[in-house]
Amino acid sequence: MTIKGKVALVTGAGQGIGRGIALRLAKDGADIAVVDINTDKMAEVAAEIEELGRKATTFKADVSARAEVYAAVEHTEKTLGGLDIMVNNAGIAQVDPIADVTPEDVELILKINIQGVLWGIQAAAAKFKSLGHKGKIINASSIAGHDGFEMLGVYSATKFAVRALTQASAKEYANDGITVNAYCPGIVGTDMWVEIDKRFSELTGAPIGETYEKYVGGIALGRAQTPDDVAALVSYLAGPDSDYITGQAIITDGGIVYR
Ligand SMILES: NC(=O)c1ccc[n+]([C@@H]2O[C@H](COP(=O)([O-])OP(=O)(O)OC[C@H]3O[C@@H](n4cnc5c(N)ncnc54)[C@H](O)[C@@H]3O)[C@@H](O)[C@H]2O)c1
Numbered sequence: 001m002t003i004k005g006k007v008a009l010v011t012g013a014g015q016g017i018g019r020g021i022a023l024r025l026a027k028d029g030a031d032i033a034v035v036d037i038n039t040d041k042m043a044e045v046a047a048e049i050e051e052l053g054r055k056a057t058t059f060k061a062d063v064s065a066r067a068e069v070y071a072a073v074e075h076t077e078k079t080l081g082g083l084d085i086m087v088n089n090a091g092i093a094q095v096d097p098i099a100d101v102t103p104e105d106v107e108l109i110l111k112i113n114i115q116g117v118l119w120g121i122q123a124a125a126a127k128f129k130s131l132g133h134k135g136k137i138i139n140a141s142s143i144a145g146h147d148g149f150e151m152l153g154v155y156s157a158t159k160f161a162v163r164a165l166t167q168a169s170a171k172e173y174a175n176d177g178i179t180v181n182a183y184c185p186g187i188v189g190t191d192m193w194v195e196i197d198k199r200f201s202e203l204t205g206a207p208i209g210e211t212y213e214k215y216v217g218g219i220a221l222g223r224a225q226t227p228d229d230v231a232a233l234v235s236y237l238a239g240p241d242s243d244y245i246t247g248q249a250i251i252t253d254g255g256i257v258y259r
Pocket residue numbers: 011012013014015016017018035036037038041061062063064089090091092093112116140141142143184185186187188189190191192193
């Protein structure tokens with residue numbers, strides 16, 4: 001069983017994990033709406049999807065703006081003929097000791113990481129219902145959504161919140177045939193980790209690269225995670241083999257956090 005012929009929207013698909021998910025779902029046979037705030041990167045990913053023989057469209061949307069997320073969903077239906085899978089992947093990290101967090105920091109990260117996922121759930125579920133069919137909603141949480149990580153306290157709080165939204169919306173939308181799940185990656189070598197490592201370095205004086213290597217050194221399977229590793233779980237959650245799973249926040253981390 002496959003997702004051939006389905007339509008998927010992936011937020012934050014311009015790079016990193018979102019790009020990996022978009023390409024994997026295209027390889028699985030879906031047409032993809034690439035949504036991001038970075039138009040140049042979106043265009044590159046769309047071209048890669050078309051090279052795989054699938055249709056792609058791009059739409060610039062800031063996930064923290066509810067109207068923009070709804071517009072992205074409308075655009076997807078109009079250009080790709082429907083919507084079956086919504087991946088609320090876009091997110092940002094912030095590295096700060098609890099003592100230094102400012103109201104501005106909190107406002108920004110809550111808007112993107114929590115509200116961005118909430119608007120994505122709302123907009124996708126409303127679209128699935130108006131189209132009269134079931135659907136899959138898949139949200140980005142993290143191992144930091146299961147354990148609070150030091151210097152990543154507010155980020156961790158947002159990823160715990162994604163698990164809460166995933167569980168509540170799974171219950172609310174179950175009767176509509178909509179499943180809602182989350183993926184919880186570990187240490188993925190994307191630009192996000194380049195920035196996290198740099199900020200740790202500023203705060204602790206650790207040489208560049210040391211924090212990343214320290215975290216990777218703690219992974220049981222002995223290597224950093226790739227976007228493809230994450231995309232493999234999302235592919236499963238997007239496909240029919242996971243039809244009986246809902247409300248779960250599944251860890252894919254090579255062995256860091258055990259639940
Ligand atoms: N990298 C990791 O180790 C890791 C681990 C666990 C969870 N995650 C989560 O996975 C997701 C993707 O992470 P990544 O490592 O690929 O990050 P990344 O920073 O490499 O890429 C994020 C993408 O999202 C886009 N984006 C940022 N803010 C946006 C907004 N407001 N609206 C729309 N697009 C926006 C960026 O332009 C970028 O293309 C995030 O939710 C992150 O919290 C990452």
